[in-house]
Amino acid sequence: MDLSKLDARLDALDADGYLIDADSTDADQYYLSGFDAPDPFLTLYDGSTHLLFVRSLEFGRAKRESRAASVERFTDYGYDDRLEADGRREAAHRTRAAFLDAYDVEAVAVPPRFPLQTADGLRKQGIEVVADAEQTVTAVRASKTDEEIDHVRAAQRANEAAMAAAEDLLGQAEIDGDRLLVDGEVLTSERLKEEIEVTLLRRGCALDETIVACGADAADPHDRGSGPLRPHEPIIIDIFPQDKTTKYHGDMTRTFCVGEPDEQVREWYDLTERAYREALAAVEPGATGADVHDAACDVYEDAGLPTLRDDPGTETGFIHSTGHGVGLDVHELPSVGPDGGELEPGHVITIEPGLYDPAVGGVRIEDLIVVTDDGYENLTDYPVSLVVE
CATH class of the missing domain: 3.90.230.10 (Creatinase/methionine aminopeptidase superfamily)
Structure with missing residues (x-):
């Protein structure tokens, strides 16, 4: 897989990483993560690929089967501790932001159909979110190995x-x-x-x-x-x-x-x-x-x-x-x-x-x-x- 075009696009957008929030029926998600799952999960590409799951259900299989450099869960970033004080939605936003912060990501490029609620939540946490109008991952997928x-x-x-x-x-x-x-x-x-x-x-x-x-x-x-x-x-x-x-x-x-x-x-x-x-x-x-x-x-x-x-x-x-x-x-x-x-x-x-x-x-x-x-x-x-x- 040659992701040099994606690297160049991130540079052009002045973004630290590319973020996808979708299940694996989204072809860009499956391509970038190398993992097949029926529920949405986060894939971050920052030169390497990192996965974040809400629950532990897919955790073990993702570690075995995905092509990611790291596979993590909400619980690894304090989600459970935030639930009572923040409520489920706000706790999820803060957890995603903590995940990005762990990889020094302050700005992400996302596909044009990225979930609005996730984007708004990240922005509220100080993460810059910019739409990749050129659909770079889709364009990369066009050239087959x-x-x-x-x-x-x-x-x-x-x-x-x-x-x-x-x-x-x-x-x-x-x-x-x-x-x-x-x-x-x-x-x-x-x-x-x-x-x-x-x-x-x-x-x-x-x-x-x-x-x-x-x-x-x-x-x-x-x-x-x-x-x-x-x-x-x-x-x-x-x-x-x-x-x-x-x-x-x-x-x-x-x-x-x-x-x-x-x-x-x-x-x-x-x-x-x-x-x-x-x-x-x-x-x-x-x-x-x-x-x-x-x-x-x-x-x-x-x-x-x-x-x-x-x-x-x-x-x-x-x-x-x-x-x-x-x-x-x-x-x-x-x-x-x-x-x-x-x-x-x-x-x-x-x-x-x-x-x-x-x-x-x-x-x-x-x-x-x-x-x-x-x-x-x-x-x-x-x-x-x-x-x-």
Whole structure:
């Protein structure tokens, strides 16, 4: 882990340390502390990492598992003695301040979403608290180590198995009028999601939500989809699992059709595949996320289809960015969109152009790649094909 950018940011803000108050579902907290806990705790970075817990519940495990130089508790800083005189809230503020004082920290930088009550309490104790508008820890996380890339790759292997299970179930479906039947039962979005989620669980991954959206549902890029799946219509399947051990995500989307898609859907799919390949070709160190996004937009606009670049108010066509970073969060830096900055080796990003219209449905193709010294490596090993055989 290279935290030199964080060190430089602390210097620029004239802060003695970086402070996070959150549980480990906050990716910055997990990254900086190296510890997984369901309740909020303090992480202080001052060149080394120090953890402070309200209770002793996680104390022993944190000493064993975290990457912190020190692990301490409220009780180590006089919290219990302050309770009767100060009350719980004031005692907590004074204890946090005592913890910072022990490391000669008089000013802290904090993430933009840092708890207001904690910030106010520290300020009342004379600690300067400044918001890090640049979200430096989030920015640092964007550049992955080889180990992190392996974690993402492993999550993507599980993702591919889940996508294959979903496609296999679609392949078993029989067309019965405007319905798809499997073993005499109507095939629904919910049934396909169940197959996906069970497959992921068996491979050590978890997923609270996935997207299996058909027809008009698929015209909204984030509609999870529900109800019966229909033949001859595009079905978007977007899977973004998290490995339960490493906490890193995979991400992949494919669009399938059981039966015969109409001419417009085929045209849209071919254009989206072309946009996806042009965007991939634009990825290299030094290119920007905006450059990659422009490559996808060019394909659609040359075909006369609307994009947000061409028409910021459009509600149909290509209505989202070309991609985003993936890691401890399924959506993180860097951006692969109009404001996307320079791509660097170690950035893990999606490439996912798509087209949407309630009258047609939607199509999207998404792969997960890592920027390398001379281009990119595709971390996704799954075919791109519309019609389910």
